[in-house]
Amino acid sequence: MTKTKIDVTLSATRKEKPKSDQLEFGRVFTDHMFVMDYSPAKGWHDPKIVPYEPITLSPASMVFHYGQTVFEGLKAYRTKEDKVLLFRPEKNMERLNLSNDRLCIPRIDGEFVIEALKQLVSIEKDWIPTAEGTSLYIRPFIIPTEYYLGVAPSKFYRFMIILSPVGSYYKEGIHPVKIYVENHYVRAVEGGTGKAKTGGNYASSLRAQEEAAQKGYSQVLWLDGVEKKYIEEVGSMNIFFKINGEVVTPEVNGSILEGVTRKSILELLKSWETPVSERKISMEEVYQAYKDGQLEEAFGTGTAAVISPIGEFLYDDNKIVINNGETGELSKKLYDTLTGIQKGTKQDPFNWVTEVK
Amino acid sequence: MTKTKIDVTLSATRKEKPKSDQLEFGRVFTDHMFVMDYSPAKGWHDPKIVPYEPITLSPASMVFHYGQTVFEGLKAYRTKEDKVLLFRPEKNMERLNLSNDRLCIPRIDGEFVIEALKQLVSIEKDWIPTAEGTSLYIRPFIIPTEYYLGVAPSKFYRFMIILSPVGSYYKEGIHPVKIYVENHYVRAVEGGTGKAKTGGNYASSLRAQEEAAQKGYSQVLWLDGVEKKYIEEVGSMNIFFKINGEVVTPEVNGSILEGVTRKSILELLKSWETPVSERKISMEEVYQAYKDGQLEEAFGTGTAAVISPIGEFLYDDNKIVINNGETGELSKKLYDTLTGIQKGTKQDPFNWVTEVK
Ligand SMILES: Cc1ncc(COP(=O)(O)O)c(C=O)c1O
Ligand SMILES: Cc1ncc(COP(=O)(O)O)c(C=O)c1O
Numbered sequence: 001m002t003k004t005k006i007d008v009t010l011s012a013t014r015k016e017k018p019k020s021d022q023l024e025f026g027r028v029f030t031d032h033m034f035v036m037d038y039s040p041a042k043g044w045h046d047p048k049i050v051p052y053e054p055i056t057l058s059p060a061s062m063v064f065h066y067g068q069t070v071f072e073g074l075k076a077y078r079t080k081e082d083k084v085l086l087f088r089p090e091k092n093m094e095r096l097n098l099s100n101d102r103l104c105i106p107r108i109d110g111e112f113v114i115e116a117l118k119q120l121v122s123i124e125k126d127w128i129p130t131a132e133g134t135s136l137y138i139r140p141f142i143i144p145t146e147y148y149l150g151v152a153p154s155k156f157y158r159f160m161i162i163l164s165p166v167g168s169y170y171k172e173g174i175h176p177v178k179i180y181v182e183n184h185y186v187r188a189v190e191g192g193t194g195k196a197k198t199g200g201n202y203a204s205s206l207r208a209q210e211e212a213a214q215k216g217y218s219q220v221l222w223l224d225g226v227e228k229k230y231i232e233e234v235g236s237m238n239i240f241f242k243i244n245g246e247v248v249t250p251e252v253n254g255s256i257l258e259g260v261t262r263k264s265i266l267e268l269l270k271s272w273e274t275p276v277s278e279r280k281i282s283m284e285e286v287y288q289a290y291k292d293g294q295l296e297e298a299f300g301t302g303t304a305a306v307i308s309p310i311g312e313f314l315y316d317d318n319k320i321v322i323n324n325g326e327t328g329e330l331s332k333k334l335y336d337t338l339t340g341i342q343k344g345t346k347q348d349p350f351n352w353v354t355e356v357k
Numbered sequence: 358m359t360k361t362k363i364d365v366t367l368s369a370t371r372k373e374k375p376k377s378d379q380l381e382f383g384r385v386f387t388d389h390m391f392v393m394d395y396s397p398a399k400g401w402h403d404p405k406i407v408p409y410e411p412i413t414l415s416p417a418s419m420v421f422h423y424g425q426t427v428f429e430g431l432k433a434y435r436t437k438e439d440k441v442l443l444f445r446p447e448k449n450m451e452r453l454n455l456s457n458d459r460l461c462i463p464r465i466d467g468e469f470v471i472e473a474l475k476q477l478v479s480i481e482k483d484w485i486p487t488a489e490g491t492s493l494y495i496r497p498f499i500i501p502t503e504y505y506l507g508v509a510p511s512k513f514y515r516f517m518i519i520l521s522p523v524g525s526y527y528k529e530g531i532h533p534v535k536i537y538v539e540n541h542y543v544r545a546v547e548g549g550t551g552k553a554k555t556g557g558n559y560a561s562s563l564r565a566q567e568e569a570a571q572k573g574y575s576q577v578l579w580l581d582g583v584e585k586k587y588i589e590e591v592g593s594m595n596i597f598f599k600i601n602g603e604v605v606t607p608e609v610n611g612s613i614l615e616g617v618t619r620k621s622i623l624e625l626l627k628s629w630e631t632p633v634s635e636r637k638i639s640m641e642e643v644y645q646a647y648k649d650g651q652l653e654e655a656f657g658t659g660t661a662a663v664i665s666p667i668g669e670f671l672y673d674d675n676k677i678v679i680n681n682g683e684t685g686e687l688s689k690k691l692y693d694t695l696t697g698i699q700k701g702t703k704q705d706p707f708n709w710v711t712e713v714k
Contacts, residue, residue: 026506029417055421056411059519060386064412064500067424067556068563104563139506143421149383149496149521151559151593153567162416164506184548189582191543193561199424200557202508204550206425206461210510225546226583236508 004047006034006116008123011051020131023167025304030124030136034116034161037145038106044159047112049120052162062144062154069199070099071141073303074260075166076121076356078128078136079344084121084356086138087342089114091260096140099196104153105142113140113159118356120161125356129165133174135342137166137304168305174335176311176325177300179234180217181283182208183316187232187255189225194232194255201257205235217314219300221283225255229282237300237308238262241286242330244294247276261301265334267350274330283315290320297328306342307335361404363391363473365480368408377488380524382661387481387493391473391518394502395463401516404469406477409519419501419511426556427456428498430660431617432523433478433713435485435493436701441478441713444660444699446471448617453497456553461510462499470497470516475713477518482713486522490531492699494523494661525662531692533668533682534657536591537574538640539565540673544589544612546582551589551612558614562592574671576657578640582612586639594657594665595619598643599687601651604633618658622691624707631687640672647677654685663699664692 011031018028029052036047062068072092077085093110100107117138121128128136140161144154168174185208188194193201205220212220221239222232231250233239238259240249247269252258269276289295298310309332311325322328340346341353368388375385386409393404419425429449434442450467457464474495478485485493497518501511525531542565545551550558562577569577578596579589588607590596595616597606604626609615626633646652655667666689668682679685697703698710 026417027504029415033416052416054413054415055418056413058386058411059390059409059517060383060496060521061412063421064426064498065428065496065556065559067426067558067560069421069424069560071422102564103560104567137506139417139422141421147384149494151562151566153563160416164417186546186548189543189546189549191541191582191585192546192549193557198557198560199422200550200555200560201424202422203424203426203460203555203557205508206510207459209508210461225548228548 007048009050020129023134023165025166026164030127030163032123034120036159038157040155058147060147060149062146067200068103068144068154070103071197072096074138076128076136077343078130085344086354088260088352102193102196103198121356124163127165133168137164176309176327177218178312179310180212180220181313181315182220182222186225187222190254230280231283232256234300237302240299242297243289247274248281249278250281251278259302265301287315297330298322299331306338307331364405366407377486380491380522382523383521387484387520389480391477393516395514397512404473415504417504417506419503424557425460425501427460428554429453431495433485433493434700435487442701443711445617445709456555459550459553460555478713481520484522490525494521533666533684534575535669536667537569537577538670538672539577539579543582544579547611587637588640589613591657594659596657599654600646604631605638606635607638608635616659622658644672654687655679656688663696664688
């Protein structure tokens with residue numbers, strides 16, 4: 001597979017690119033996409049870059065019925081020197097295969113897909129915005145394409161990569177968000193699909209998110225599905241707390257998504273010799289730390305928002321206001337360091353960044 | 358909405374119909390389908406019956422990414438007198454709206470959809486097979502159609518109904534199935550989406566089903582996600598046990614799907630004055646009943662298979678063989694009664710059946 005040639009068909013027309021200051025998240029797509037199909041006889045085959053165009057599927061296609069989908073999300077950045085950088089794409093490919101395993105989808109060859117991704121991004125280089133906070137969001141995803149109404153893994157799949165120039169994920173930018181601690185709905189439980197990046201995890205989160213929004217909170221914080229006690233993660237971010245000088249994040253436990261940003265932040269903090277631990281942490285412990293005046297910062301981490309400081313939690317009827325609702329020092333330092341590495345303005349001691357030539 | 362006219366466009370060509378004895382489940386679809394769209398401005402609008410044809414969607418359509426889908430499954434039967442009967446379609450519409458609520462999808466008008474369904478089925482009447490065990494499977498489903506990569510409910514949706522002439526769901530027909538009691542993977546947990554008919558619940562079941570199949574078991578029995586102790590349901594069936602003369606089925610608890618077949622069987626058993634209870638039941642209790650020689654029958658219930666007797670469970674390393682692996686008397690009586698009512702050969706004292714004129 002790795003040596004397969006990628007067939008390229010360029011689009012005859014080019015769309016108008018959005019202005020840098022008008023970028024939203026995930027609304028506009030570039031001129032081309034990558035496509036590759038799977039069949040039992042050929043495996044993953046026929047990889048190609050083609051004009052961005054609609055998909056045509058039978059109404060009986062399994063993707064419309066049984067949710068057997070997986071996806072990834074990463075970004076390409078354009079530096080001042082006009083270089084194009086990817087951030088740890090190999091981690092996304094590892095996670096994609098982990099999701100594939102959970103959903104009974106055949107594994108992809110990560111190295112080959114990164115090559116394809118680079119080729120696609122370099123064709124679309126002019127689409128990568130350069131302004132502060134902007135980037136090119138990359139969405140690899142796999143859908144089942146067999147036409148069959150029966151609960152079984154599909155025999156046929158389509159893998160695609162689409163690209164979208166984006167501004168900040170949260171309209172608020174790097175300002176702190178307000179988060180509702182969810183005590184009724186559950187996102188995932190051990191033995192379920194929580195650690196995979198599959199559509200159903202997001203579908204199940206919508207209702208809680210909508211109810212939280214009605215109360216004025218932009219995201220929900222999920223607790224474990226068994227005891228509704230231990231902290232899991234936020235909508236599309238992992239979560240960190242700074243308590244009395246120590247940084248704590250929930251351990252990878254089978255029900256949370258293991259974020260690439262999370263992993264990178266843990267490595268950064270260790271390199272700074274900041275005390276940090278991955279462990280079980282209950283909402284009660286966070287609330288107690290708050291009451292004791294030891295809850296110094298809280299922030300979410302994810303590709304879309306990078307670092308998202310948390311200004312307030314609503315926990316049952318208790319408002320937990322953190323750092324006066326302002327961005328904490330550590331959150332800011334992590335944001336600046338990580339975005340600096342991603343944008344090539346800061347040293348990359350960990351070799352996280354891959355250049356697209 | 359209820360008074361909206363349904364626009365009908367008939368297909369210029371007709372497909373060849375499969376032979377009665379060659380029917381599989383969910384592989385062949387009829388000549389027409391029902392389609393209706395939703396937008397925030399118009400609500401559900403533009404209902405129409407059109408030739409069965411592919412759907413064309415942007416690769417950024419939310420259905421490919423975030424799993425916000427719901428569906429239903431029911432059947433139309435053709436009687437000896439050439440009447441066409443539907444079985445309790447209003448129950449499926451109620452459940453569809455319950456699924457919609459959970460998934461943040463706008464409710465549909467159940468009465469109107471049943472009208473549309475009847476019109477579609479009557480156009481496709483010739484597709485309804487008549488042989489024993491055959492029927493026309495009806496699949497209403499809703500997909501999100503907005504083009505947006507962000508975790509939020511879609512603003513636009515498409516509702517569709519497609520039809521498939523089917524034989525028996527299990528290749529084995531009404532013969533008993535062997536079931537693996539799942540002790541690692543979890544299907545759903547309270548607070549999650551278990552009680553809704555949404556794709557993610559089925560996607561999450563595939564891996565367990567595949568592992569069970571490798572061990573020679575055709576389906577898995579799910580236990581509760583919290584303690585892995587209480588019985589929930591089987592792949593796409595609810596489950597019943599007959600223990601020492603009493604019929605027991607797990608109560609509706611927020612994480613199992615409330616089957617229309619389950620409901621009907623409870624009503625039938627009550628009318629027969631058979632002792633029956635809906636309650637929590639642990640696998641340990643079932644195993645103990647087996648060891649005590651009191652586990653008389655077990656069977657799954659669902660639209661696809663109607664009644665599916667269970668001949669064996671594998672519970673940890675223990676084989677629980679029921680009724681010598683043969684179909685029990687009660688299972689058979691329920692199957693005959695229910696299929697008799699559905700096919701119009703038996704009295705319908707509950708008014709479950711609706712004729713399509
Ligand atoms: C549920 C969930 N948790 C965490 C994350 C953060 O992961 P990453 O840092 O790889 O973007 C994401 C986003 O991808 C997510 O969807
Ligand atoms: C998970 C699940 N449980 C139970 C059932 C049985 O429901 P019904 O009897 O309405 O077909 C189904 C099938 O629809 C199902 O998918």
